[in-house]
Amino acid sequence: MTPKQRAEQAAAAMWDQDNASKWAGMDLIGVDEGEAILALTVQQHHCNGHGICHGGVTFMLADSAFAFACNSRNQSSVAQHNMISFIAPGQLGDRLTARAAEQNLSGRSGIYDVTVTNQDGQKIAEFRGFSRAINGTLFQEN
Template sequence: MTPKERAEKSAAAMWADDNASQWAGFEITSVDEGTATLEMSVEKHHCNGHGICHGGVTFMLADSAFAFACNSRNQATVAQHNIVSYLAPGRLGDRLRAEATELSLTGRSGIYDVKVTNQSGTVIAEFRGMSRAIKGQLFEE
């Protein structure tokens, strides 16, 4: 099995039980070893009292991309620590894209950066996630 095939099979296994990402309207558009891209369209129910995409929704999109990237090797992995910086608002009708990239993987610990942009390429948020591998796999190999 190639690394990309493993990443795609891992993503499919995770997605099958990822009710939160499905409920939020996220879509996996790309996955490979140590990387993942998810997208969503900002709808009315994603917007806060200021009429912009709720920061928690933006965070959730970035966190989900991070999760698919750090689980791409079929090793069960969870978030240990995350930080986010909001740089611009997402707006109703925007198409947001979260691209997660692995920066480091040493033993059971990983570091990932996620950039959230809109359809014009404007950076909405920068997210850094630290992961920790735990026992188990997403599928039998």
């Protein structure tokens, strides 16, 4: 099995159980080893009292991309801690895309950067996630 095939199978297993990301309206665009891309179209129910995309929605999108990236090797991994910097507001109707990329993986700990952009390529947020591998896998490998 190639690393990309492993990442795709791990993502399929995760997506099958990921009710939160699906509930929020996210789409899984693609994965590879240490990488993931998810997207979401900002709808009315994603907007806050200022009429812009709620920061928690942007964070959730970035966090989900991070999760798919850090689980791409079929080693169950969870967030140890995360941080986000909001750069520009997402607007109603925007198509937000979160691209996660592994920066470092050492033992059980990983560092991942996620950039969230809109359909015009404008940066909306920068997210850094720190993962920790736990016991278990997402699917049985032969």
